[in-house]
Amino acid sequence: MAETLEKEIARKKTEPLLSKRRKRFITDPLNDENPVTIQVLGICSALAVTTQLKPTLVMALAVTFVMIFSSLFTSLLRNLIPVRVRIIVQLAIIASFVILVNEVLHAYAFDVYKQLSVFVGLIITNCIVMGRLEAFAMGNKPYDSVLDAFGSAMGYSWIIIAVAFFRELLGSGKLFGFEVFSAIGWETFPTNGLMVTPVGAFIILGLIIWIQRSKSGYVEQH
Amino acid sequence: MQRSNTYIIIFSLALTVILGGLLSLASEGLRPAQKKAEEFAKKRQILSAVLDIKELEDIVAEYNSRISSFIVDANGELVEPTGPTGAMMKAEDVDIEKEFKKSAEERLYPVYRFHSKENPDVTEAYILALYGKGLWNDIWGYIALETDMNTVAGIVFDHKGETAGLGARITEKGVQERYKGKKIFADGGEVLSVNMLKGENNKPEALDDHNINGLSGATITAKGVNYMMIDYLNCYLPLIGKLKDDDAGFVSMLNSKKPM
Numbered sequence: 376m377a378e379t380l381e382k383e384i385a386r387k388k389t390e391p392l393l394s395k396r397r398k399r400f401i402t403d404p405l406n407d408e409n410p411v412t413i414q415v416l417g418i419c420s421a422l423a424v425t426t427q428l429k430p431t432l433v434m435a436l437a438v439t440f441v442m443i444f445s446s447l448f449t450s451l452l453r454n455l456i457p458v459r460v461r462i463i464v465q466l467a468i469i470a471s472f473v474i475l476v477n478e479v480l481h482a483y484a485f486d487v488y489k490q491l492s493v494f495v496g497l498i499i500t501n502c503i504v505m506g507r508l509e510a511f512a513m514g515n516k517p518y519d520s521v522l523d524a525f526g527s528a529m530g531y532s533w534i535i536i537a538v539a540f541f542r543e544l545l546g547s548g549k550l551f552g553f554e555v556f557s558a559i560g561w562e563t564f565p566t567n568g569l570m571v572t573p574v575g576a577f578i579i580l581g582l583i584i585w586i587q588r589s590k591s592g593y594v595e596q597h
Numbered sequence: 598m599q600r601s602n603t604y605i606i607i608f609s610l611a612l613t614v615i616l617g618g619l620l621s622l623a624s625e626g627l628r629p630a631q632k633k634a635e636e637f638a639k640k641r642q643i644l645s646a647v648l649d650i651k652e653l654e655d656i657v658a659e660y661n662s663r664i665s666s667f668i669v670d671a672n673g674e675l676v677e678p679t680g681p682t683g684a685m686m687k688a689e690d691v692d693i694e695k696e697f698k699k700s701a702e703e704r705l706y707p708v709y710r711f712h713s714k715e716n717p718d719v720t721e722a723y724i725l726a727l728y729g730k731g732l733w734n735d736i737w738g739y740i741a742l743e744t745d746m747n748t749v750a751g752i753v754f755d756h757k758g759e760t761a762g763l764g765a766r767i768t769e770k771g772v773q774e775r776y777k778g779k780k781i782f783a784d785g786g787e788v789l790s791v792n793m794l795k796g797e798n799n800k801p802e803a804l805d806d807h808n809i810n811g812l813s814g815a816t817i818t819a820k821g822v823n824y825m826m827i828d829y830l831n832c833y834l835p836l837i838g839k840l841k842d843d844d845a846g847f848v849s850m851l852n853s854k855k856p857m
Contacts, residue, residue, distance in 0.1 A: 426761045457600040457608055464612060471616045475623055482630035485638050492757075546762065568814070571762030 392518075400522040404530030407591060411534040412584045416502040421535050422576040423494050428551050430490045431539035433480070435532035437495055439525070441472045442504050446524035449512040456513070465508045466499070473498045503531055538579045546570030639689060640664075646724050646741040646753045647711050664724075665717070666709045667851060671702045673835030675851075678705060693737060697728040701832050708836065710851075711741065718852070720844055722750040725833050729825025732817040734758035736767065736825060742781070746841040749791060752776040754822065764818030772812065780806040781830055788834065790827040793819035 390396075410416045417438075424434045445468045449456070456464050477495045480488040488495070498504065507527050512520040543549055548556045548566045556564035569575050588594075600608075640660040644650055653659050666688030670676045680686040688707035696704040709724035722741040729736055738754035754767040766772050779791040793811035794803060804810065811819040830837070840847055 455608065457605045459600070460605055460609060464609075467612060467616055471620055474620055478623055478627050478631070482627040482634055485631075485634035489638075568762050572760070 397519065397522055400519065401526035401529065404526040405533065406530075406587065407593075409530045409534065409587070410503040410506070410527050411531055412580070412587050413593065414503075414506070416506060417531055418580075420494050420497060420501060421531075421538060421580060422573045424491060425535050425539040425542055425576055426546065426571050427490075427543050427549075428536070428539045430487050431535050433484065433487045434491060434494065435528075435535055437473075437476045437480070438498055438501065438504070438531055439528035440476060441469060441498050442507065442524040442528040443521055444472050445469045445504060446507060446512040446520040447517055449508045450515060450517040450520035453513050453515075461513065462505075462509070465505055465513075469504050469508070470499045503527055534580070534583065537583060538576055541579050542570045542575050546575060636689065642753055642755065643709050643724055643739050646739040646751045647722050663714060664709050664711055665851070666707060669706050669708055669833075669836050671704060671706070671832060671835070673833075673837075673839050676705065691726075693726050693728045694735065697735075701828075704832065706833060706836070708833075709739070710848075718845075718848055720744050720848060723840060725829065727754075727825050727829045729821055729828060731756055731759045731767075731821040732764050732815070733760070736818070736821055738767075738822075738825075740776075740826070740830075742837070744840075744844050746837045746844075747780050747782045749776045749779045749781065756818075759818050760815065763812065764815040766812055766815065767818060767822060775809040779809065783807075788827060788830050790823065790830055792823045792826075795819070 404410055408414070411418065411421055420434065420438075425431050445465070448468050449465055452464075473496060476498070477488070480491070480495060507520075507524055511523045515523070540550070543551075544555065545567050546569075548554060548564050556562070567575070569578075637657060641650055641656050643664065644653070644656060644660055648659070650656060668676050668678065668686065668688050668691060678686050680690055686705075688709060691705050691707040693707070696706075707726050710720055711722040711724055713719040713721055722743055723746070724739050724741045727738045727740055734757035736754060736756040736759065738752060740752045741750040742748065743750045752773050754773065756765060756767060759765045759767065776791055781788060781790050783789045789807045791806075792808055794808055795811055795816050797810050797813045799808075799810055
C-alpha cells in the first residue's frame with residue numbers, strides 16, 4: 376500500500392484539489408487502513424486518555440495539529456533531509472510541534488493540560504505520526520502529505536472519541552461531564568467501574584475492531 | 598542520494614538552532630499566560646475548600662476580596678522570606694511540592710485566612726495546605742478549619758496520578774463533603790485528624806468525629822490521605838495553638854504588620 380502511494384503516479388497538471396486519488400488519502404485511514412484498529416498503532420494513548428470525552432477531544436486535536444504540521448514541514452524539507460539522519464530529523468520536527476502544543480495547552484487550557492499530563496508529550500512517540508512521515512511525507516508533495524496526515528489523524532481521532540464516548544457514558548454516566556442518565560430520570564444507573572480502567576478501553580477497542588473486521592473481512596497475515 | 602558528512606552536520610546544526618530558537622520564543626511568549634493559568638487554578642482550588650466555586654462569577658475577584666494570606670515556619674511564627682527573584686514571597690508563591698521535600702522544620706507553611714466580605718477583621722476560616730503521597734504519585738489539598746481551629750469547614754484534594762475511578766475519587770465533591778463538620782482534635786487535645794476507614798460501607802457506629810467512610814478499591818490512596826492530614830496538621834500545630842487561643846489578637850497583629 377505504502378509503496379504504491381510512494382510512487383508518484385504520472386498525473387495531469389490540472390489535478391483537482393480533491394481528486395479521487397486525494398480523497399482516498401483521507402477516507403482510507405478512516406476505515407480500511409485505520410491506524411488504530413488495522414495497523415494497531417497509537418494504542419497507548421487510546422487507552423490512557425479516553426476516560427472522558429473532553430480530554431480525548433483535546434488529544435485528538437493535538438494529534439491532528441502535530442500530524443498535519445510535521446507532515447507539511449517534513450514534506451517541504453524532503454529533498455534536503457539527509458537520508459542517513461532522516462529518522463532523527465523527523466523526530467525533532469515532531470517533538471517541536473508537540474512541545475508547542477503542550478505549552479499552548481499549559482497557557483490556555485490548564486485543566487485539560489493537567490488531565491492529559493504526560494500524554495501530550497508522548498505524542499512524540501505515537502507511531503502513527505512518525506509512520507506517516509516515514510511512509511508518506513518523505514516521498515510526496517506537501518499538499519498530498521497534509522491530506523494524508525489529516526486522514527490518518529481523523530482515523531485515530533474517531534476511534535479514540537468513540538472509545539471515550541462509551542467509557543465516559545458507561546463508566547461515569549456522563550458525556551462531556553453532563554449527567555446523562557440523571558437527566559433522563561434514570562438516577563440509579565449502575566456505572567461500571569471497569570470502564571474507567573484501561574481494561575474498559577481494551578474491551579471497547581476490541582469490540583470496534585471486531586465489528587470493523589467482520590464487516591470488511593480483513594484478516595491478519597501470518 | 599548519499600550526502601557528505603559535512604552536509605549532515607551542518608543540516609543537523611541548522612535544524613537544531615532553528616527549532617530550538619522557535620521553541621524558546623514560544624515558551625517565553627506564553628510564560629505570562631501560563632503563570633496566570635496556574636495562579637488561577639491555585640486560587641480556585643483554595644477557594645473551593647470553603648466555597649462552592651460553581652456559584653462564583655469571578656473567582657479571582659472573590660479570592661482577592663476574601664482571602665489574605667501569610668507564611669509561617671514550623672514554630673508557627675510569621676516569616677517573610679524572599680523568593681528566587683529577590684522579591685518578598687507571598688503565600689501563593691510557596692511551592693508546596695518543593696517544601697514537602699525539605700524536613701518538616703525547614704519548610705515554609707502557607708496560610709490562607711478566609712474572612713468576611715463586609716469586615717475583613719472577622720475570620721471565617723483558616724485554610725492550610727496539605728501535601729503527601731498517594732498510591733502512585735503525589736497528592737495534595739487544602740483543609741479549611743473554622744475559627745475554633747478544630748472543626749473542618751471544608752477540604753479539597755487533588756492528585757497527580759491516582760487511578761481514575763478509584764483513588765482519583767478524592768477529587769470528588771461527594772468524598773470531600775464527608776470531612777465537613779468533623780473534628781481534628783481529641784477531647785484531651787491531641788491531634789487525631791479525620792481518617793478514612795477501609796471501604797465505603799462502614800457501620801454507623803464506626804463513624805464518628807474522627808472517622809469517615811473511605812474509598813472502596815483505593816485503600817492505599819485513602820491511607821495516603823490520612824497520613825498527609827496528620828502529618829501536616831502536626832506541622833501546623835504551633836500555629837493552630839496560637840490561633841485557637843487568640844484569633845482576634847493574631848488578626849490585629851497581622852494588620853499591624855501589613856504594609857498599607
